[in-house]
Amino acid sequence: MATAQYGTRTRTVEETVVVLTLTEDEADALEALVLGESGAVMERIYWALRQTEPPAPAADTFEYDGVVYDLNAKYTDCDGDVWSFTGRLSHDGIPRVSFTGYGDNAGTIVDIAKAYGPLTKVTP
Template sequence: MAEAQYETRTRTVEEMVVILTITADEADWLRTALDTFPGPTSSSIRDALMDITSPAPETSADTFEYDGVTYDLTKTYTDRDDDDWNFSTDLRGSDGAPLARFRHRTDYEGGGYTLAYVVAQFGPLTKVYA
């Protein structure tokens, strides 16, 4: 006897995307230029340019803003020398900034540096997405 049932499956799809960084003036020009091209692709791009949104700022107990940059204290950051930095969510320096520790490529760890010191001496810091 045959049986049938509904089942939910999760599929992972990898796709290549293109990220185009342009100024607001360039976006205005592109939007106008696309008006002369009919079709679903130009319409889709024009619609996206009409509804540009800003990303929501990261704010939580695990973030800290310094010099206009919001740092996610749960993430690892890499400095200009390719050393990794992690920040404490609990320990703070006298300026209120989180304290950092670093991991060099040879796994030596040092710590107790404030975020301001790390940025000034070793910045810029780049968030590691892994």
């Protein structure tokens, strides 16, 4: 009779990250090379090269629909989920937020306020 034993183990993984600083011309040349290749890694490189969202301004607040949001604070939505500002802006200059704990669940403060508002500032 076959048997199986299940268990868990913890693994520590160390990664080396490379930060590449390019001029616009250099980035265009690298993009041309990447476009000639295929695969998931090349696709991620391509999209990283095309990322054009500007960094967030030094401003500490953003106003939408008469509400002034503190970009250094966290906010809860109508479901009790906590949102925080990412430090990035959308293409049209609106601050981006992410659902705490889920970095890939991001939108703009306007999107979240419309869909899940009202947003309430989390106070310590």
